[in-house]
Amino acid sequence: MQLRDRESLFKIMSLITQTAQATATFLEEACLIELDEIFGKVLNKLNIFFSRVENSFKDFIVFERYVVCAYTSQIGYSLRNIPQDVKEKVWNLKDNLQICAFTEKECKCRKSMNFLKGRFSEKVDVLSSAGETIKESSVKLKSGMKELGKEIELLTLSAQKIMNIAEIIEIIALNAYIEAARLGEQGRGFKVIADEVRRASMKTNELASEIVNSIKTLQKRFSDQIDKQTDFDKKVSDLEKEQREFSKELNRDLLWMAQNFVDFLSYVRSSVEEDMALLSEVRTTILSVLQNIDLANQRTINTQKALIVLIKMIEEFESALTGRKDISESLSYVESLYEEFKSIPKLIEERQTVARIEGKTLTREEDTVGKRLEDLDTDVELF
C-alpha cells in the first residue's frame, strides 16, 4: 500500500472516529435520564397538590361538623387550632351524624340546633303574645283598681254619713224618751214614736256596720289584688330576665359561629392561595417536561440521522480496505458524508459537541444576529 493511500485511510478512520464520538454524545444527550428526574418532581408536586386539596375538603367537612357541634362541645377555639387527632376523628365520622366526634356518644348537635331554633321561635311567640296580654291586662287592671278605689272611698263616706245620721236619730230618740217620761200619760204616744225611732236608729246602725264590713272585705280584696299584681310583675320580670339570658346565650353562640366562619374563610383563602401557587408551579413544570420530551424526540431523530451517516462511512471504509473502491475516491466520499453529518445538529449543545470533537469552541455570542434579551432566561433575539 502506498504511503498516500495509507494516509487517506487514516484520514477516513479519523473522520469515522470523530463522527462516532459525536454521535455517541448525541445519543447520551437524547437519553431520558433527566426526564425521569423531572417526571419524579412533577409527580411529587402533583402528589403534594392533591394531598392539599384533599385536606382542604377534609377541613371543610370538619368545619361543618365543628360549627354544628359548638352547642354541645363548648370547645370554643377556631378551626386552625383544632388538634390534628380531633380533626381526624371528626373526619372519620363525617358520614355518621349519629355519633358526636367530640364525645363519641350520640350526636346531639343537630338535635341541639333544631331544639335551639324551636326554642327561639317558641320564645318569640310566647314573648310577643305575653307582651300583648300583659299590656292589655295591665291597662284593664289599672283602670279597674282606680275605679275600685273610688268606689271604696264613696262607700266609706256614705257609711260614715249613715252612722252620723244614726247617732243623731239616737239622740233624738233619747230626747223623745225623756220628754215622754216628763209628760207622763200624755207623752205615751210620744214614747211609741221614740221606740220606733230608736228601732230605726238601731237598724241604721246595723246597716252601717254591714257597710263597714263590706268595705273591709273590699279593702281585703283590693289588697289581695295588689299582691296578685306584684306576683304578676315578678313573673313578667322573670320572663324578661330569662329572655335576656336567652338572647345573651344566642348572641354568644351566633358570635362564636360568625367568628369561626370568618376564621374559616380566611383559612380557606390562604389555603386556596397556596394551592394556586403550587398548581401554577406544577403547570410550569409540566410545560417544561413537555418541551423536554419534544427536545428528546428531536435529539433522537438527529442521533438516528448521524448513525445512518456513520454506517455509510464504515461501509465506505470497508470498500476501500477490501480494494473494491479507490481509496482516494472513498476519502472524498467520506469527507462529503462528514459535511452532511455536520449539518445534522440543530441544538446548540449538539453543535458545541461537533465543535469540541474538532478541537474548536462555539459560543452563543457567535450565533447572535439580533438584539439578545438579557432579562429573560430563554434565549431570545429581536431583529
Added chain:
Amino acid sequence: MKKVLAVDDSATMRNLVKIALEAEGFSVDTAQNGQEALELTKKNTYDIVISDINMPVMDGLQFLKEFRSFNRTTPFLMLTTETEAKKKEEAKRLGATGWIVKPFKPEDLIKVVRRVVR
C-alpha cells in the same frame, strides 16, 4: 382579544404555546406546517405569528417568505431549536421579527409576545 397563530409540527409544542398564551387572554389558532398556516393567514387576520422552522410540507422559512409577500407588518417570531447564525440571518432577511430558542419558559414567551404585539 389579540389573535395568535402558532405553527409547529409537534402537537406538544403547538399545545404548549396555546396553553401558555390562552392563559394570558390571547386567542390562539394552530397549524401543523407552513402550508396549513399560509391558508389560515389568507383567511384570517392575526396580531402575531409564531412558527417553528423544521416542518414537513412547508418549512418555517418558506412560510415566512410566502407570508411576507402579502403581509409586511404582522410580527413573525421564529420558535425553534435551531441556533445557527446563518439561519437567523436568513430569517431576518426574510422579515422575521425575532428568534426564540426552544426550550422556552412560558412566561418569557408571554413577555416577548406582549413586547412585539402593539
